[in-house]
Amino acid sequence: MKEILNKGDNMKQISVFLENKEGKLRSILKILGDANINLLALSIADTSKYGILRLIVSDNNLAIEKLNEANFTVREDEVAILEIPDKPNGLNSILEILEEGNINLEYIYAFSTNKLDEATTVMKFEDLDNAISLLEEKGAKILKEEDLKDI
Numbered sequence: 669m670k671e672i673l674n675k676g677d678n679m680k681q682i683s684v685f686l687e688n689k690e691g692k693l694r695s696i697l698k699i700l701g702d703a704n705i706n707l708l709a710l711s712i713a714d715t716s717k718y719g720i721l722r723l724i725v726s727d728n729n730l731a732i733e734k735l736n737e738a739n740f741t742v743r744e745d746e747v748a749i750l751e752i753p754d755k756p757n758g759l760n761s762i763l764e765i766l767e768e769g770n771i772n773l774e775y776i777y778a779f780s781t782n783k784l785d786e787a788t789t790v791m792k793f794e795d796l797d798n799a800i801s802l803l804e805e806k807g808a809k810i811l812k813e814e815d816l817k818d819i
Contacts, residue, residue: 679748680746681792682722682731682732684735684740686740687718693712699734699735700734703731707725708726710777711777724790724816732744747790747792747796748800748810749810750791750803751786751809752788752789753785759787762803762808765808766793769799772795773791774794778790
């Protein structure tokens with residue numbers, strides 16, 4: 669990736685509110701593609717009428733600008749991106765740390781990378797700073813912006 673992903677200490681994702689109608693997802697991805705914004709990860713949570721599209725992209729500021737210009741409702745949220753050993757109970761070991769620390773995990777989604785021995789996940793926590801501190805203290809690998817350049 670050519671551009672810096674985010675400004676600040678924590679990773680950020682973009683959430684886009686969209687109607688659950690044919691072509692809406694494609695229109696968002698076309699807007700991003702036409703602006704030369706690389707899509708690294710996505711997740712959609714939907715109901716019969718609407719959805720929340722969550723994205724990790726190469727340029728949040730430009731993505732927000734372009735999506736706002738197209739009249740989409742966009743929000744930016746801080747998240748943690750973790751590399752978890754890709755083996756039985758890899759994710760469970762992270763969840764155990766969170767449970768022991770009374771940290772609430774709001775949602776999680778994963779994405780593909782070129783690393784075969786680790787799964788890369790995006791996690792949203794009720795208390796992000798405490799979650800990151802606890803996970804780092806227990807040896808979890810929290811990715812930074814520069815780590816995503818090689819994915």
